[in-house]
Amino acid sequence: MTKSDLALHGHSESHFAPMPPDAVAYATSTEEVSQIVKICAAHNCPIIPWGTGTSLEGHSIAPRGGITIDLSRMDKILAVNTADMDVQVQPGVTREALNTHLRDTGLFFPVDPGANASLGGMTATRASGTTSVRYGTMADNVMGLTVVLASGEIIHTGTRARKSSAGYDLTALMVGSEGTLGIITEVTLKLQGQPQAISSAICAFETIEGAVNAVIETIQMGIQVARIELVDNDAALAVNAYSGASFADAPHLLLEFHGTDASVAEDAATFGEIAAEHGSQGFEWSAKLEDRNRLWKMRHEAYYAMLASRKGALAIVTDVCVPISRLAEALLETKADIAASGIPGPIVGHVGDGNFHSALLIDPDNPEEREIANALAARMAKRAVALGGTITGEHGVGMGKRSYMEAEHGSAWSVMGAIKTALDPQNIMNPDKLVPPRN
Amino acid sequence: MTKSDLALHGHSESHFAPMPPDAVAYATSTEEVSQIVKICAAHNCPIIPWGTGTSLEGHSIAPRGGITIDLSRMDKILAVNTADMDVQVQPGVTREALNTHLRDTGLFFPVDPGANASLGGMTATRASGTTSVRYGTMADNVMGLTVVLASGEIIHTGTRARKSSAGYDLTALMVGSEGTLGIITEVTLKLQGQPQAISSAICAFETIEGAVNAVIETIQMGIQVARIELVDNDAALAVNAYSGASFADAPHLLLEFHGTDASVAEDAATFGEIAAEHGSQGFEWSAKLEDRNRLWKMRHEAYYAMLASRKGALAIVTDVCVPISRLAEALLETKADIAASGIPGPIVGHVGDGNFHSALLIDPDNPEEREIANALAARMAKRAVALGGTITGEHGVGMGKRSYMEAEHGSAWSVMGAIKTALDPQNIMNPDKLVPPRN
Numbered sequence: 001m002t003k004s005d006l007a008l009h010g011h012s013e014s015h016f017a018p019m020p021p022d023a024v025a026y027a028t029s030t031e032e033v034s035q036i037v038k039i040c041a042a043h044n045c046p047i048i049p050w051g052t053g054t055s056l057e058g059h060s061i062a063p064r065g066g067i068t069i070d071l072s073r074m075d076k077i078l079a080v081n082t083a084d085m086d087v088q089v090q091p092g093v094t095r096e097a098l099n100t101h102l103r104d105t106g107l108f109f110p111v112d113p114g115a116n117a118s119l120g121g122m123t124a125t126r127a128s129g130t131t132s133v134r135y136g137t138m139a140d141n142v143m144g145l146t147v148v149l150a151s152g153e154i155i156h157t158g159t160r161a162r163k164s165s166a167g168y169d170l171t172a173l174m175v176g177s178e179g180t181l182g183i184i185t186e187v188t189l190k191l192q193g194q195p196q197a198i199s200s201a202i203c204a205f206e207t208i209e210g211a212v213n214a215v216i217e218t219i220q221m222g223i224q225v226a227r228i229e230l231v232d233n234d235a236a237l238a239v240n241a242y243s244g245a246s247f248a249d250a251p252h253l254l255l256e257f258h259g260t261d262a263s264v265a266e267d268a269a270t271f272g273e274i275a276a277e278h279g280s281q282g283f284e285w286s287a288k289l290e291d292r293n294r295l296w297k298m299r300h301e302a303y304y305a306m307l308a309s310r311k312g313a314l315a316i317v318t319d320v321c322v323p324i325s326r327l328a329e330a331l332l333e334t335k336a337d338i339a340a341s342g343i344p345g346p347i348v349g350h351v352g353d354g355n356f357h358s359a360l361l362i363d364p365d366n367p368e369e370r371e372i373a374n375a376l377a378a379r380m381a382k383r384a385v386a387l388g389g390t391i392t393g394e395h396g397v398g399m400g401k402r403s404y405m406e407a408e409h410g411s412a413w414s415v416m417g418a419i420k421t422a423l424d425p426q427n428i429m430n431p432d433k434l435v436p437p438r439n
Numbered sequence: 440m441t442k443s444d445l446a447l448h449g450h451s452e453s454h455f456a457p458m459p460p461d462a463v464a465y466a467t468s469t470e471e472v473s474q475i476v477k478i479c480a481a482h483n484c485p486i487i488p489w490g491t492g493t494s495l496e497g498h499s500i501a502p503r504g505g506i507t508i509d510l511s512r513m514d515k516i517l518a519v520n521t522a523d524m525d526v527q528v529q530p531g532v533t534r535e536a537l538n539t540h541l542r543d544t545g546l547f548f549p550v551d552p553g554a555n556a557s558l559g560g561m562t563a564t565r566a567s568g569t570t571s572v573r574y575g576t577m578a579d580n581v582m583g584l585t586v587v588l589a590s591g592e593i594i595h596t597g598t599r600a601r602k603s604s605a606g607y608d609l610t611a612l613m614v615g616s617e618g619t620l621g622i623i624t625e626v627t628l629k630l631q632g633q634p635q636a637i638s639s640a641i642c643a644f645e646t647i648e649g650a651v652n653a654v655i656e657t658i659q660m661g662i663q664v665a666r667i668e669l670v671d672n673d674a675a676l677a678v679n680a681y682s683g684a685s686f687a688d689a690p691h692l693l694l695e696f697h698g699t700d701a702s703v704a705e706d707a708a709t710f711g712e713i714a715a716e717h718g719s720q721g722f723e724w725s726a727k728l729e730d731r732n733r734l735w736k737m738r739h740e741a742y743y744a745m746l747a748s749r750k751g752a753l754a755i756v757t758d759v760c761v762p763i764s765r766l767a768e769a770l771l772e773t774k775a776d777i778a779a780s781g782i783p784g785p786i787v788g789h790v791g792d793g794n795f796h797s798a799l800l801i802d803p804d805n806p807e808e809r810e811i812a813n814a815l816a817a818r819m820a821k822r823a824v825a826l827g828g829t830i831t832g833e834h835g836v837g838m839g840k841r842s843y844m845e846a847e848h849g850s851a852w853s854v855m856g857a858i859k860t861a862l863d864p865q866n867i868m869n870p871d872k873l874v875p876p877r878n
Contacts, residue, residue, distance in 0.1 A: 126608070128602055139611070161761055166840070169611050170855065193660070222634075321601065355600075409606065411592060415609060422857045
């Protein structure tokens with residue numbers, strides 16, 4: 001192991017200070033993970049799981065040092081079951097690698113957080129993304145797991161049956177547990193049939209309320225929208241500068257429809273009518289692959305575009321999610337709050353789910369800006385809870401959102417702590433993340 | 440309280456011996472439930488929650504006596520949010536009462552286990568039913584809960600946002616926990632838009648394999664099937680006798696399609712073609728409400744029809760669920776096993792999910808028959824696990840399936856026990872159900 005190995009695994013994609021582990025173990029099997037955990041348990045040594053390091057809340061950095069278990073070499077696709085439309089993978093398989101492998105089967109794995117994350121990491125953070133309005137989140141798409149517990153014991157959760165009422169849903173408990181209850185070493189995932197036809201659409205709106213009301217009506221009408229993304233005026237301008245796009249200085253919706261040739265044309269047309277009633281401008285749709293690819297490439301690059309819009313900036317990325325009836329309110333209050341702060345904060349969002357992100361762009365050398373941005377982020381989290389929503393729609397808690405957990409969960413947060421203590425009495429599994437500090 | 444009150448709450452709809460509680464409390468609020476639980480905790484008194492008593496695994500009987508908390512008077516619909524397509528209800532609201540209330544909103548609650556169960560009970564057992572192939576189970580449709588814990592503490596889980604990554608999914612942990620971790624006193628549920636059009640269809644098949652292969656192909660093609668039910672030849676004859684139907688002596692599929700006028704006609708036609716390739720006979724479809732109502736009334740009465748097919752019989756109802764690629768195998772082996780046993784065992788199933796039930800009809804006064812049936816049920820459970828499936832698709836564990844839990848979960852069952860101990864150290868919450876016996 002080299003020093004750079006430690007530095008790499010102490011670094012995160014977001015704004016956290018580096019916190020390297022004492023050592024990195026590159027595991028190649030469940031059995032090996034179990035052996036490593038047993039040794040760590042015997043020495044009371046913290047264990048941090050690592051997938052691709054694309055998490056945004058400092059999930060995989062090592063505040064107490066310890067051993068980082070890098071799972072990227074556990075990258076085998078173990079079984080594709082086409083009749084059952086499921087797949088078993090090791091945790092280091094990335095979503096792009098899986099979909100490349102599936103290309104000729106007529107099936108695909110739909111959850112798309114943007115980053116080419118590992119499927120183990122996506123499971124551990126309960127990730128979602130642009131397609132969740134149609135296909136759900138990792139919570140909806142993980143059928144079963146192999147998990148190494150804090151004792152080194154290996155358990156299997158779930159089955160390959162489509163449903164079960166056989167006791168506590170340990171799969172659901174582990175999905176989103178962020179390595180604090182165990183290390184995921186195998187994942188069984190649901191797959192979807194590749195749609196016969198796909199169309200995409202884009203349009204600008206006069207107002208954010210107009211865009212949000214178009215989203216609400218689209219969903220209520222049961223239109224089979226597979227993605228419905230908001231790019232606000234600030235983000236649109238950032239994408240123009242970064243990707244050479246020519247968005248108007250206005251909020252935009254980007255959409256994708258999955259179905260048959262006839263249905264995707266009909267859905268796009270129906271959406272166009274709904275959008276027009278809500279003040280849309282310049283509605284365009286296309287069934288061409290190259291148009292669609294260009295659109296989603298821009299959307300996937302939006303984070304980097306926003307980062308680049310302020311030279312040398314660091315982004316504090318927020319991730320609230322609210323009931324869709326409160327979304328316009330949440331967005332408008334947030335935009336006013338950001339504007340008043342003086343910190344640039346372009347917004348993109350998976351608005352079909354009520355989820356949006358602002359990238360608060362701060363000068364890393366200016367502690368005052370960091371303080372202002374943190375206070376802004378805290379107000380957004382509080383506002384989301386007040387509107388019946390959540391402090392994090394898809395990025396998870398990690399170190400970054402821990403201080404807001406009590407606001408959302410009240411005493412239920414200590415129930416999470418009680419479960420953590422029951423399954424990890426030594427507190428060695430990814431300590432200082434997600435659960436309350438232990439007394 | 441009268442003696443009959445105790446007897447009523449000691450009785451179950453299935454084959455369990457009556458086990459009455461010492462007292463029944465009719466709770467009317469979360470606060471009242473909390474007070475009752477606090478008193479019980481102080482006296483180490485078992486607490487058993489009660490909805491409508493329609494569970495099939497003895498979930499609501501009182502093997503150690505104690506207090507049954509009857510929640511049927513907590514039957515208020517607290518809020519319908521049409522823009523967000525969700526609803527908040529007290530646990531005693533039944534699914535039929537909810538759908539009657541929703542009739543004019545354009546929305547409906549899709550999970551349909553047949554019985555007019557309470558929504559609290561359906562949540563506690565992770566129920567599903569005929570529509571889950573399209574709309575999912577209670578696991579997919581519960582967004583949040585209010586729960587009274589073993590200490591009497593009241594917690595709120597989940598939010599009204601469509602997704603969240605904010606820590607352990609306590610909602611998912613509570614869904615299917617059968618009253619062993621807490622008492623559910625409020626439920627937030629997702630709703631669906633009432634489909635514009637519905638069609639139903641029915642056809643017989645030469646063989647069970649043919650029927651199952653038609654199901655697999657239908658799902659793989661992405662046809663929007665909302666129900667796809669198997670009625671085997673024995674169940675078909677029972678329904679003929681009970682409901683005056685005229686099914687052939689053959690396995691049947693009963694289907695429902697949801698969509699637009701055009702799509703439900705197209706889906707039914709496409710299914711008809713698929714079915715013909717797999718040896719269907721007498722395919723009929725209809726978009727008429729009265730045909731559909733007659734069809735599903737028969738299906739919902741199938742349990743009573745099967746019971747009535749052997750005079751004075753008691754039913755031991757099995758509930759396995761397997762990956763759909765193994766379904767034909769599971770059904771054929773099961774039918775051969777039943778035939779060899781000499782006990783009548785007609786089969787119905789939610790075959791789109793790989794889930795089926797046999798009603799093993801025994802003479803209640805013949806202990807030998809009960810033994811044979813129990814052995815049959817145990818073999819079915821074991822077979823399901825060997826095929827990658829589960830011992831219970833939707834009925835839950837209760838008292839009836841507890842002895843099979845280790846076969847399915849291995850050491851993960853003791854993880855369930857550890858969680859139970861952490862949240863209910865006195866073991867007062869619905870004891871002797873679901874989790875391993877405590878040492």
